[in-house]
Amino acid sequence: MTAFYPSDQFGFSPLLSADELEVLKDLRAVLDTDVQPLLADHWEAGEFPFQIVPKMVELDLMNRATSALFGGFRDFELARTDASVATFYNAQSGLFRTTVNLGGSPEQVAALDARIATFDYTGVFALTEPEHGSDIAGGLATSARRDGDSWVLNGQKRWIGGATSAQVLAVFARDEADNQVKAFLVPTDAAGVTLKKIQRKTSLRIMQNSDIDLVNLEVQESDRLQRINSFKDVAALLRSMRSDVAWIATGLQAGAYEAALRYVTSREQFGKSIAAFQLTQQKLATMLGNVTASLGLVVRLTQQQEAGLFTEENSALAKMFCCERMRHTVALAREVVGGNGITLDTDVARFHADAEAVYSYEGTHEINSLIVGRAITGHSAFI
Structure with missing residues (x-):
């Protein structure tokens, strides 16, 4: 087929x-x-x-x-x-x-x-904070204090994609009583919630990311997600989510490769198609190899997860590897398109810039490397 x-x-x-x-x-x-x-x-x-x-x-x-x-x-x-x-x-x-x-x-x-x-109930994932990204497991500072049948939340979140158009935020906060992380469904229009669009980005410019302030925000116990009671529960979420990011990284590099291929087959220099030059073909072959290797990884990871095998190191390895190959692929795409590769008209510039955000979100390259390293050596190198 x-x-x-x-x-x-x-x-x-x-x-x-x-x-x-x-x-x-x-x-x-x-x-x-x-x-x-x-x-x-x-x-x-x-x-x-x-x-x-x-x-x-x-x-x-x-x-x-x-x-x-x-x-x-x-x-x-x-x-x-x-x-x-x-x-x-x-x-x-x-x-x-x-x-x-x-x-x-x-x-x-x-x-x-x-x-x-059906998008009748829209929400976003609000974990990252202004001062806590990679160290969020131990550093999460947003607080939650139980007050009868409700909770009072105070803190800040940053880089929350889609928050301005969502109905609710899934906010992660640290319970003052037991120091464990809990999660709450918070309406974006609730008293005590302030959202501000992050400006002047050079990557994922179409995506609306927000800074969020939570000041004496009251949330009912019924709006607390009942099975999130520690950061271990949050880590279980991330195990599943990282496979999605690996797929996005793979699709992004496929888009960059295909855009570059369209361009070189329609562009002539020195009297012939630039697709006929050896160096162009070598770069195209490398890009295709990167996409193929990434696809093989995410397909097999997804098959394992569908069979019930969820491991932190496998999802971290996929995110780490596919994003590294993505960065290489978009750089080669930019090269073969030449000066026109920095304009939006060829699509390549957009893929090239947007790859930087995908490379970093839902676990940086370094953090995912250490998750894999801990699994294969038995030693944690986290500080």
């Missing part, structure tokens, strides 16, 4: 069912027709094209998913078009949905999951 993508050299996409490939075709049609034409202008303006959201919701992608592998290729397809659009969608389908489904009580999951899948 023919691969669904020009960058799928080893034919991983035919592992999907015919019905799943049809859903991806529907997604691609929306991305090509309704999303792609808006990207350059919105990237330059630093604004999200919210007019695409109803089109994305109509596809009902979460309810049409029949396998974990389809979910991975869904993220791949989104990121192959744009990393910000993939990140926006994954904030709902991956980060928020996973937090509720793994962190909520059975009653909370039953009440909320169907609404999350």
Whole structure:
């Protein structure tokens, strides 16, 4: 069976069912027709094209998913078009949905999951803080104090993607009584919540990230996610989520490779197509190798997770490796497109810049390396 993508050299996409490939075709049609034409202008303006959201919701992608592998290729397809659009969608389908489904009580999951899948109930993942990113496990400073049937939260969050357009924040805070991390569903319009869009970004400019202040915010005990009672529970969420980021990193580099390939086959220098030059072909072959290796890794990781095998080191290894290959791939794409590679018109510049954010979020390269290193040596190198 023919691969669904020009960058799928080893034919991983035919592992999907015919019905799943049809859903991806529907997604691609929306991305090509309704999303792609808006990207350059919105990237330059630093604004999200919210007019695409109803089109994305109509596809009902979460309810049409029949396998974990389809979910991975869904993220791949989104990121192959744009990393910000993939990140926006994954904030709902991956980060928020996973937090509720793994962190909520059975009653909370039953009440909320169907609404999350249809975007009737939108939320984001609010963990990172201004002074605590990589050291969030021990450094998380947002506090939660129990007061009868409610809690009072105080603190700050930073880099929270999609917060300004969401209904709720999944806020992680440290319980003053036992020093353990808890999670709360906080309405974005609640008294005591202030959101401020982060300006002057050079990566993921389309994605709206926010600084958030929480001042004497009252949250009911019924809005606390009942199965998150320590950072170990948060780490279990991250184990699942990192595979989504690895898929996004893989899709982003596929998009950069395919954009570069389109350009070099249409551009002439010295009287012939630049695709005919040896150095161009060598770089294209290296890019394709990076995409292929990354696809092999995320496909196998997803198959393991669907079979019930979730390990912190495997998801960390996938995020670490795929993001490193992504950085290499987008740099080569920029090179082969030459001076035009720094303009938005070829798409390559957007992929090149956006890769930097994907490289860092949901665990930096260094942190994921240490998670893997701890697993393979038995020694923790964390400070």
